[in-house]
Amino acid sequence: MTRVLVADDQALVRTGFRMILAADGLDVVGEATNGAEAVAEVRRTRPDVVLMDIRMPELDGLAATRRILTGAPGEPRVIILTTFDLDRYVYAALSAGASGFLLKDVTPEHLVAAVRTVRTGDALLAPVITRRLVERYALRDTGAERLHRDLAALTPRELEVLRLLAGGLSNAELAGRLHLAEATVKTHVARILAKLDLRDRVQAVVLAYETGLVTPGAQSAMPAR
DSSP states (O other): OOEEEEEOSOHHHHHHHHHHHHHTTOEEEEEESSHHHHHHHHHHHOOSEEEEESSOSSSOHHHHHHHHOSSOTTOOEEEEEESOTTOHHHHHHHHHTOOEEEETTOOHHHHHHHHHHHHTTOOBOOHHHHHHHHHHHTTTOTTSOOOOOOGGGSOHHHHHHHHHHHTTOOHHHHHHHHTOOHHHHHHHHHHHHHHTTOSSHHHHHHHHHHTTSSOTTOSOOOOOO
């Protein structure tokens, strides 16, 4: 059973999310009202997924995410909760290792699907919103920790895959664009993440913009999902 921690300073949000997740068989192992509590609860309960409000008192969700995601084995996946789809702190949290973000008015079905998606090790990408978010802040947010990786480690094909991945294409769409089997695309993506020491596709998208491999406005419109 997937173990979930809900961190939000609004009791109504925590209660609502707990009810939705529990009704679908997910185990809510704890709640937190601020970032400091979230860090402590993660250490105590060892959840698989953390739903993390970005704006909380005492310690915000960004700082809490950075404390939780240190690169140690067995860390949970973090999904950022926000009221605004272009919140600059969400971008910083994605750079710090969060696996995606959700707006707080998410439907119950989407909430459950998101938790299950990141639990399997995939990233939660809403392509159009993610591109707008990264384009707005990737080259301008000097407060975020920058990712410095050597793209020279990638083959020409892997660079091509990374460019398209940054455009929000799924593995199936990448396979169609490159005339490859989907299994081959999955192998390319896995090698890119391993070579660049990235957690998931979200960090790959951020990195593609931060290194200048993809520039704002250079990507064609991405498919909506």
